[in-house]
Amino acid sequence: MFAGRNNGRPRRCIFYILAFLFSQFLFILIFLRSESFDNVPFRQQIKHDNDSWDHYLDWREFISYTSERSAKFYLYNLNLSNTLGVIRKLPSTRHYSCGYRPRKLPPPSKANVSVVISFHNEARSMLLRTIVSLLARTPEDHLHELILVDDGSQDVTLLNDLRRWMGGVFGARHRLGLQFLANRERMGLIWSRNRGASLASGHYVLFLDSHCEVNEGWLEPLLERLALNPQLAVSPVLDPIDPLTLAYRKGNELLKGGFDWSLHFHWLRRQLAEKELPEMPFKSPAFAGGILMMSREWFLKLGGFNSYLKIWGGESIELATKLWLCGGQIEIVPCSRIGHIFRRRHAFDFPPQSDAQETYLHVRLI
Template sequence: MSGCIPHHRLQLCTIFALCFVVCQFVLLLILLQRETFKGRLLLYRDHAKEGRMLGWREFISHTPEQSTAFYQYNIQLSDTVGAIRSLPRTRHESCDSLRTYNLPHSSRAKVSVVICFHNEARSMLLRTIISLVSRTPEDYLHELIIIDDASRDVSLIEDLKELMVKMYATRSRLTLCFMRNHERQGLIWSRNMGAEAATGHYLLFLDSHCEVNEAWLEPLLDRLAMNATLAVSPLLDHIDPTTLKYSKGNELLKGGFDWSLHFHWLKRELSAKEAPEQPYPSPAFSGGILMISRDWFLKLRCFNSHLKIWGGESIELAIKLWLCGGQIEIVPCSRIGHIFRPRHAFDFPPQFDHESSTAQATYLHNSKIIAESWLDEYKNMFYVLKPAARQIPLFNTVQDVDLNRQMKLELRCQRFEWYLRHVSPELKAHFNELSAMGTLKNGYRCLHTRRTDSLSKWEVILDSCYHSDITEWRLLRESGQLSTATERCLGVEKNSKPPLLTMKPCSKHSTKMKAQRWLRRGTQLVHNETHLCLDNPLKNQLVLSPCRSLSASQSFQFALEMDKQT
């Protein structure tokens, strides 16, 4: 064969070579243009950041003079931190490297964010908003609804509106809605108003003292897209109210509550193959931060409109969700920082003609609504621990009761026993571990503990059952210990003559536990080791005496008995 290349093949090779050179040249031009565009984009971001900071300084300069105690966080430090700051990465590395999120198209997953506030510092509020807008995909962030609940800073909402319109003028997809209540309506009413005004597919309720971390939305949307009756919460990282330090939240905790209807963190038990960063069910929400389908939220009749100002709304919604076919999940791959303030940074308006504080009266009112609406026969557990709630008026009409019954029928809601069995076995266990609880009455007086003159010791007496701080007791079924809420147990110093009653920390040691063990015999309380009965022979004195059947001075009745008296 000849080594020469035919003429037509030579032409083809030349054409291919020229095409390759042209392609390389075009690719080089594209890369150069991209770098130029990238440079322009960075320059634009720098200018935008500079303009934003100028607007920020002007905005917060009009903050009224208030102390740190007023806001319950370091206002001076908040004013100097800046409009947005870098946050530590707190989600697990697998959230980025190993997970893929199946997100619905943005046209079917528009998110409306509702932020309500009362007397929030300007710098803290704006940092919440800017971190949200900056770290949320523009295609999904449909609407921002900001509601000022009659703050003292009367010009805040107008100033905020003016600033944000300038900052986000180029974001045509983001709708900004600003509202102000001229009279205090409370967080609960304001959130319901925001939900009704919203036009997005999903609602995010966000507190006004938060910082949104990177990639917070995708893990939540991924879960919601799989289940229309789900409500999800990010895992809340902690922002220290004094130092504003941002630190990692604990993914081994879930939200719950006790029989007093106070929120508590509960330990999360992992199954053998369960990773801590996986989404997990939670009996309740914390911090008031949650995301839910707007249609589903409205079908659940929103937050109970009879709840006043603040408190209990998250517990009421959580119970309602679980009982009526929904679920709650905490999603650790989604992170939002939240300031848990040491105490309320606002006053509660007077609600009732009641001798307790306005905050306490509001709590009792809201908790009583939850108990009456959802706890069924278990509401007695609440009333035993909070007897003052019985005197709180609810002003419910027959129509209100009928509407609640109608919703339960429409949604086929379960009874509260189902919640105890399937959602919060911890609450059920607490119920099962007690054989009696509440005030412990002898005649018209109740067993009460108080400090002695030395302040280091406690004594037990009989006192008026109508004192607001009268001692609540728990008789533990297994150990027989008679305990107060502060976990001090009634015991006997048997080495003394005669044996003396003592109030000491409840012991887990088997020998010491014997001195704190009581048996229930009819209405008598019999000490297990001495076989003597608790007795009230004179005035408010309490002693141990030989047991006498049908003795009125040895008859003690709990507010609630779980076991039949023998």
């Protein structure tokens, strides 16, 4: 009788040992999966599972503090913007050959980028989508820092809430530098961009509007062109985002920037030279001031944007003129695409006792 009981003990011991080993194996497997996901770059995590990121990013709580404003305040569809989430799939709008041609990029140690985003009274969902699309679709090794400048927004807690939100998303896992700046009073987009560029430490500076969505592969074509000429300033083709439907559409690569004698910016028809393809980079007299990229050192050497210009308007033409006079050049690169909301009129106020035309054309004569 005792022998039979002793024969059962080894089997129970083996069972307990196997159960213990299996539980340890399961624990290690779960731990490794968790660690491997944490080490996946941010852009891959976003693409991995948007539904799971909706909960992790907690973006709905962040945008819930958006001030209640009428549709006329933002001049785009705020309700629709609030439902789109932090990132969405965008159509590929560049020529198919852009994604297949190998690019000769300088190493990140010699070609990292500081991104300056200045904003005034931007809706939280729109600003957040601008930031997340940038982080998700930009090579981490080349993205050096993000500088956000709040130019006197009425949403007084936005910047601090954004700082906490981004700190919760990134923690100490990412090398991306973050700077959050707030103007004590309304200084204007031009002054704010100069401030951001003066504090930047990347080799290149990108000025980006706060109502944009960057598309896949936007940075590499710009870096390739800048590596060929340190005195070049480049701009992507801007894909229009409809302010009412927020539909993302293909921009026209057969347009270049120009201006009239009243110093108003206009898009001009581009004439292709013999054997020139529409998807090739091309020279342009001017560019839209909202989105451009150039050497930070070269930008500061040129004096940045004219500090006597007020609020917004004319800065791209003024910078283009300085580029020409000092041996620089402007190129638009069709293989780089960034979506931008083109509102039908100004969504912000101009200084007291001044109108848009006076502000736009204000230059101090020396």
